[in-house]
Amino acid sequence: MSDATPQDAERVFDAGLQPERTVLAWQRTVLALGIGVLAGSRVLFPMLGMISSVLLAAGLTVVLGLFVAIRRRYERMHTHLTEESHLSLPHGAVLPAALALFVVVSAVGALAFVVVSALGLT
């Protein structure tokens, strides 16, 4: 049972729920990333064996870390935008940069997989 009051429910920064829509976009992106990590480690298992388990653990650690980070980021943003005296986002682009880097590195790994798989080097 929630102890939220009607006043709490009214404390949204924007009637269009932009912060909430943004955090949902983050969640579905990280969810897709998690599915990609699971599927990728499954595809890589015949080629890499136990190394794919290490990659799976590392990938899931990143995904879980991102989930926690975006939740904390949202809570900080919500407090900042609804309670502070100035209206600017409190966060920079560390998380987007980390996500873009992770995806680029994964894509380069996928490129290596395609080449090695096609050339039958395993």
Next chain:
Amino acid sequence: MAEDEAGSDSREGVTPPPRRYPTSLYSHGAEPDPRFSLANERTFLAWIRTSLALIAAGVALEAFVVNMPAGIRLAAALLLVIAGIAAPVQAWVGWLRIEGALRSSRPLPAPVLSLPIVGVVVVAGTLVLIGLLPWS
């Protein structure tokens, strides 16, 4: 609401925003409406999801599709994965350029890599179609 007070950080007695990365971006211009920055972030995330889909398509083509000439399959898979590498680059560069434009009240820039990515995906799709034809 936001549009009434956006850019109000220059007022006296108001706490300055915290130090943010990338500092070269946040050290210039005025604070835009946070809703515009959030919309920019959602565009960034949409590019990231596009990248994940392209990578998955390329890997799946090479890993699971067997009834296709190997050369065509490899070419299409490589093109899809290369587009999957270009998409997060576009995501990050596009985010930076749009945020910079918002902070300096300039017109929003066009996504520079979108046309090459579209071209690569069209070629990859055509190759898959050709590879799946019965006489290939």
